[in-house]
Structures are given as structure tokens and as C-alpha cells.
Amino acid sequence: MKKKFKTDKHILIPKHQKLSDAQKQKLLEKYNVSVKELPRILKTDAAISSLGAKPGDVIKIARASETAGEAIFYRVVVDV
Amino acid sequence: MGEYADKLPKKMLDDLRDYLEKKGKVNESKLKKILDTAVDEYNNARVQAGESVGLISAESIGEPGTQMTLNTFHFAGVMEMNVTLGLPRIIEILDGRKELQTPSMEIYLKQPYSKGKDIREFALALKETKLSDIALEFSISLIDSEIEVKLDKEKMKSLNINNSYVISSIGKQVKGFNAKDNKDSILLRMKSKEESVNEVYRAKEKIKDVHIKGVKGISQVLPVKRGEEYLIMTSGSNLADVLQLEGVDHYRTTTNNVDEIREILGIEAARQSIINEVFKVIENQGFNVDIRHIMLVADTMCVSGAVKGITRYGVVSEKASALARASFETPIKHIINAALIGEIDNLNSVVENVMLNQVVPIGTGMTDLIMKPKNGKN
CATH class of the missing domain: 1.10.880 (Transcription Factor Skn-1; Chain P)
Incomplete structure (x- = not known):
């Protein structure tokens, strides 16, 4: 491949943000779930390449939603 | 506040x-x-806990789906793009197909191209040119194992390329040839002497596909004006390469190929793209389906981090219950495999409980009674 284009800048990509360990614990407690039960995102995903996320990290995604204005979604990073 | x-x-x-x-x-x-x-x-x-939202979505999308156009329109000879519409397109998206019937892109441009400056030239530079497009004839001389490519000089002139450029692109993409410039044609001689006839013919087919100019996969271009600005619609899609180009607005340029978007922009972009594409079709047909139903479907397709179609190979194969999987398609395969590995079915979901004539965990059926015995008595 040639030079990589900065993928976090596209109209389709919402804001991705890595949660700290404390934030992660708080989230899991709030929804009473384990990490395994969260929706997943691949480690190789283009949108999180700049975040340096490891498997097990939780990514907070602020989606622009047509119905709610902004909707917060969480995904856990997994290996392939 | x-x-x-x-x-x-x-x-x-x-x-x-x-x-x-x-x-x-x-x-x-x-x-x-x-x-x-x-x-x-x-x-x-808000939707109550235990409401079967998936069922409502399925009905809400399926009902107008019965009235959609069943066939693709073909505009033969018209300079308008031919795009899959209606039910075939919806099926294509929801199945999570990788190869689309009519891939296409919308390429937005930066200033000054977006104002219409040199738009035609810019569009034509995107279009893929293969060697077979600028050649008049490919002929083979079996005695010398030579291939002669007669070139269309006029076409080459309009594309602004010369013989040496063609020779160097052939040399880069197909190995094992000595090329000779003959002005109106190019002579290609195989380096190794003893090539079988079959080899030479195969090489000829390979040479036909040599990429000369433009972006790979873009077979047609059409500059259009939308609102105040110009953009380029294409048939054929190659998001990765187009985004690298100078003058392309890579903030808004998109393709209708969801899998390509997933690969280059990530799973969240793919989800948004599924919603946009499905909604576009439904709106185009004049139906009124709430966008939340489509969001639910898109979410389901994207939970695993990859785009999974609503097929027996996609989301259905992810179901935890063997009985639920068997109830969808290919029941015998699923039941045999489950028996072979000794799968345990916890009957946590809907279909398997329907099969066993039990209360389904939906709505009021979701609740369980938990009792704390007082002092160990009662």
C-alpha cells in the first residue's frame, strides 16, 4: 500500500474514544454486564488505528443519530 | 439544564x-x-423491556418490501448510471455481499474542481484504461513466440500517453518479456525460448488486462451537478485508491459497497453506510419505514466487529442455540453437528422455546420469580 490516508476524518466515522480502566469499570457496573457481552470491534479496525487500543479495551463511540441527536455506544476491542 | x-x-x-x-x-x-x-x-x-423489537422491525421492513420493484432498470445507451434498486438492492445489502451487482461511487471534489473547473478532464483521468482499450489488435506469431500489439494512436493521443509509457507499464506488471517499440505497434518477445503455445496464449490474455491509466475498477465516470457543486459519479468502486488522489474531498467521498467501507473506514462507518443505503432505497420507492428499524438491523449486522449478513452464514450462525439455528435453514446439518460435539442448549431464547411448547422469554414471559426464604423456613 501507498501512504495511508488519515481514516479518522470521514463523514461516516463517528468519534471514537478509548475508556480508562476506571471508566470501564463504572460502565460495566452501570449496565451490569461483563466485557464479553459488549458489542465488539476488531483490533485492526481503521477507525481506532490511532488510539493504540489493545484487546480488552472498551471504545466509546459518539454516533450522530437522526433520532436522538447523539447516541453513545460502546464496543470492546477483540483480536480478529 | x-x-x-x-x-x-x-x-x-x-x-x-x-x-x-x-x-x-x-x-x-x-x-x-x-x-x-x-x-x-x-x-x-421508550420501548418496554422485553418488547420483541426484532419482530416488529422484520414486519415493518418486510411489508412494504413486498411491493418494491423486482427488477433492475437498464438504461441502454443513456449516459445515466445503471444502479440496482428496489428489493434486489435491499437483499444485497442485508446479505452482506462483498461483490455488488452495480458498485458505484460518489466522488466529492475540493475547490476549484467542485466549482466545475476541468471537471471533465478530472473525471476522465479517474477512468480505468487497460491495454485492450488502447489496442486495435493482438496478434501472435507462434514461430518466434512473439505477441504484437497494434496500438490505437488516436485514442492514445486523447489520453495523452506515448509508446514508452505503455511499454514501461507492461514491463512493470507482466514479467518475462522483451519489448520493442515499432511506432504503431509494440512487439513483445518472450525471454525464455521454449514456451509452449498454451503459455503464449495465456500471456496474451494477461497482457490485455495490463493497467495503463486511471483508477483500477472504475469503468465509467459521470460528472453531475448537485446543488451548487459538481461531483463525479462512477460505476465501479475503489475507495482506497480514490481517497489517495489529489483534489478529492476525502471527507465526503463514499461508495455503495458496505464491505469496502468496513475495510477502509471501520465498522462504525459500515453501520452508518448500511443505514444510509437501505434508507435510500426505501425512500426512493416512496415508502415510509421508520429509520429505527433499519438501525436495529444494521446494529445486528455489525455487533461482531465485521459485517455479517442476515443469512445462515452470517448472523444466524452466531446464535447460541443449536435448535434456533436449525429452525432457520439447513436443519439437518446443524442438528448433526450439534450432536457430534455434544452441544448444550440452555433454551434462553425465543425459537427453541416455541419448538418445545414452553413460555417464550418475551414481554411478560421474561420475568422469573425469585424468592428469599425467611430464616430458612417456608
Whole structure:
């Protein structure tokens, strides 16, 4: 491949943000779930390449939603 | 109002704020009352826990789906793009197909191209040119194992390329040839002497596909004006390469190929793209389906981090229950495999309980009775 284009800048990509360990614990407690039960995102995903996320990290995604204005979604990073 | 950010969706808060600003001043206690009422109303309007939303979505998308156009339109000879529409397109998206019937892109441009400057030249430079497009004839001389490519000089002139450029692109992409420039044609001689006839013919086919100019996969281009600006619609899609180009607005340029978007922009972009594409078709056909149904489908397709189609190889294969999988398609395969590895079915979901004539965990059936015995008695 040639030079990589900065993928976090596209109209389709919402804001991705890595949660700290404390934030992660708080989230899991709030929804009473384990990490395994969260929706997943691949480690190789283009949108999180700049975040340096490891498997097990939780990514907070602020989606622009047509119905709610902004909707917060969480995904856990997994290996392939 | 800040403290209500957790309790109400952002859009509702914004609308409320705009409305109250228009109405004039509201004092603190009144504002609190309004907001509390809004929170109550909002919570009442929410979907109840245990509601079978998937079923409602399926019905809501399926019902108008029966009335959609069944065939693709073909505009023969018209300079308009031919795009899959209606039911075939919806099926294509929801199946999570990788190869589309009619891949296409919308390429937005930066200034000054977006104002229409040199738009035709820019569009033509995108279009893929293969060697077979600029050649008049490919002929083979079996005695010398030579291939002669007669070139279309006029076409080459309009594309602004010369013989040496063609020779160097052939040399880069196909190995094992000595090329000779013959002005109107190019002579290609195989380096190794003893090539079988078959080899030479195979090489000829390979040479036909040599990429000369433009972006790979873009077979047609069409500059169009939308609103105030110009953009380029294409048939054929190659997001990765187009985004690298100078002058392309890589913030808005998209393709209709969901899998390509997943690969280059990530799973969240793919989800948004599924919603956009499905909604476009439904709107185009003049139906009125709530976007939340489509969001639910898109979410389901994207939970695993990859785009999974609503097929027996996609989301259905992810179901935890063997009985639920068997009830969809290819039941015998699933039951045999489950038996072979000794799978355990916890009967946690709907279909398997329907099969066994038990209460289905939906709505009121979701609740369980938990009792704490007092002092060990009772």
C-alpha cells in the first residue's frame, strides 16, 4: 500500500474514544454486564488505528443519530 | 439544564432549549418542572423491556418490501448510471455481499474542481484504461513466440500517453518479456525460448488486462451537478485508491459497497453506510419505514466487529442455540453437528422455546420469580 490516508476524518466515522480502566469499570457496573457481552470491534479496525487500543479495551463511540441527536455506544476491542 | 444530559437525548434537549428561548424567560422552578415532565414523558415513550423489537422491525421492513420493484432498470445507451434498486438492492445489502451487482461511487471534489473547473478532464483521468482499450489488435506469431500489439494512436493521443509509457507499464506488471517499440505497434518477445503455445496464449490474455491509466475498477465516470457543486459519479468502486488522489474531498467521498467501507473506514462507518443505503432505497420507492428499524438491523449486522449478513452464514450462525439455528435453514446439518460435539442448549431464547411448547422469554414471559426464604423456613 501507498501512504495511508488519515481514516479518522470521514463523514461516516463517528468519534471514537478509548475508556480508562476506571471508566470501564463504572460502565460495566452501570449496565451490569461483563466485557464479553459488549458489542465488539476488531483490533485492526481503521477507525481506532490511532488510539493504540489493545484487546480488552472498551471504545466509546459518539454516533450522530437522526433520532436522538447523539447516541453513545460502546464496543470492546477483540483480536480478529 | 446540564444535569439532564444523562436523562434525555441530546436532540430533545436542544429542541426544548430552542423552544423555551423563543417563549421568553422561564424561572428556575418552572424550568425544573418542565424538564421533569419531559423526562417522564420520555421514559413512558421508550420501548418496554422485553418488547420483541426484532419482530416488529422484520414486519415493518418486510411489508412494504413486498411491493418494491423486482427488477433492475437498464438504461441502454443513456449516459445515466445503471444502479440496482428496489428489493434486489435491499437483499444485497442485508446479505452482506462483498461483490455488488452495480458498485458505484460518489466522488466529492475540493475547490476549484467542485466549482466545475476541468471537471471533465478530472473525471476522465479517474477512468480505468487497460491495454485492450488502447489496442486495435493482438496478434501472435507462434514461430518466434512473439505477441504484437497494434496500438490505437488516436485514442492514445486523447489520453495523452506515448509508446514508452505503455511499454514501461507492461514491463512493470507482466514479467518475462522483451519489448520493442515499432511506432504503431509494440512487439513483445518472450525471454525464455521454449514456451509452449498454451503459455503464449495465456500471456496474451494477461497482457490485455495490463493497467495503463486511471483508477483500477472504475469503468465509467459521470460528472453531475448537485446543488451548487459538481461531483463525479462512477460505476465501479475503489475507495482506497480514490481517497489517495489529489483534489478529492476525502471527507465526503463514499461508495455503495458496505464491505469496502468496513475495510477502509471501520465498522462504525459500515453501520452508518448500511443505514444510509437501505434508507435510500426505501425512500426512493416512496415508502415510509421508520429509520429505527433499519438501525436495529444494521446494529445486528455489525455487533461482531465485521459485517455479517442476515443469512445462515452470517448472523444466524452466531446464535447460541443449536435448535434456533436449525429452525432457520439447513436443519439437518446443524442438528448433526450439534450432536457430534455434544452441544448444550440452555433454551434462553425465543425459537427453541416455541419448538418445545414452553413460555417464550418475551414481554411478560421474561420475568422469573425469585424468592428469599425467611430464616430458612417456608
